[in-house]
Amino acid sequence: MMLYVLAGCCFVFGLVLGSFLNVVIYRVPRDLSIVTPPSACPKCSRPIRAWENIPLISYFLILRGRCAGCGTRISIQYPLVEFVTGALFAVVALRFGLSFETIVYLVYTAMLIALSVIDLQTKLLPNVIVLPGLLGACLLSFGTLYPPFQQYWSITPAGAFLGIVVGGVPLLLLSWGYLKLTGREGMGGGDIKLMFFTGALLGPVNAFLTLFIGSLTGSVIGITYMKMKKAERHVQIPFGPFLSFGAWIAMMFGHDMIQWYLAYMGLVH
Ligand SMILES: [Zn+2]
Known part of the structure; x- marks a missing residue:
């Protein structure tokens, strides 16, 4: 019972934080302050009123997807980020309960979404x-x-050091090899740094799992996307979202997955 109350609170907290993540997502790449000025419509600069800032409700019930000032469509990304943050926060709370890990993993989840x-x-x-x-x-x-x-x-x-090595070095070698072979940058430095971060936080086993899940989903979706779009071979598909997905799955279920695998291999009972 308590666990569901906690998960519900984390869901609502996630919705509100998701609203803040939308600000981060918009402003950080533009080198703008995330504190001031208050949010405004990027088209007509009309400030967002408090009641227009209620997660999900404002978008669907009050604004109906449009700016109240100029009627410009507001991207579905805004309520989507809010909802995903709320939902993932609830799942983290259900998995780790009232614990220090939950606090750290909520912060990490929010960072991965942004x-x-x-x-x-x-x-x-x-980098910031x-x-x-x-x-x-x-x-x-x-x-x-x-x-x-x-x-x-x-x-x-x-463990953190090993995690950094296991998570980061394969990508470092891969990006170095790709550069040597093709003369082009294949993998961004950001992906490598994200793996340093993930390895230091989750340790070597989950860092390995992150790379495994990230590359697997990344190649499946990347190849499907290129087939569908008949895109050129050099089209850049960001790797960060796949690494983030892998890291989140590893964080949530890595321990169970390893246990299951070892049992499957007959190494533990
Ligand atoms: Zn507007």
Whole structure:
């Protein structure tokens, strides 16, 4: 019962935070402050009133997808980001309950959502989001050197370091090899930094799982997309959203997936 109350609270919190993520997604790639000025219609500059800022409700019931000032269509991305953030927050709460992990993973989930949408729109994963994340993950791991903190966080500095190596080095080699072979940049540095961050936060096993799930879904969807669009071979498909998806699945179910796999291989019972 308590768990469902917690999940409900996290859902509502996620909706509100998703609304803020929309601001981050719009402003960070444009180098604008995320604090000031208050949000306004990008077309007619009409400020967004408080009642027009209620997640989902404003978009569907009050504004009906249009700016109240000039009638310009508002992208479906806004309510979508709000809803996805709320839904994923609820699932994280259901999985990890009232715990320190839940707090960290909610922050991480929010960062992955913002990074994915920004990467889809701009093909960039901004340092101002990824690097503080990497720093935070390292600080958490150093926290475990203080024994009372070990009950809250299990990735030690050695685990974080291994995670950075396992998550980042394959992409580093791949991007170096691609550059050598073709003379073009294939993989952005942002993807590598995102994997440093993910590895430091989730440790080596989940970093490996992230790469595995990310490359698998990325190639399946990438190839399907190119077939459908008959796009040229050099069309750039952002890798960040796939890595983010892989990282989120690894974060949520990595432990269970590894257990299941080991049992399947007959290594544990
Ligand atoms: Zn407007």
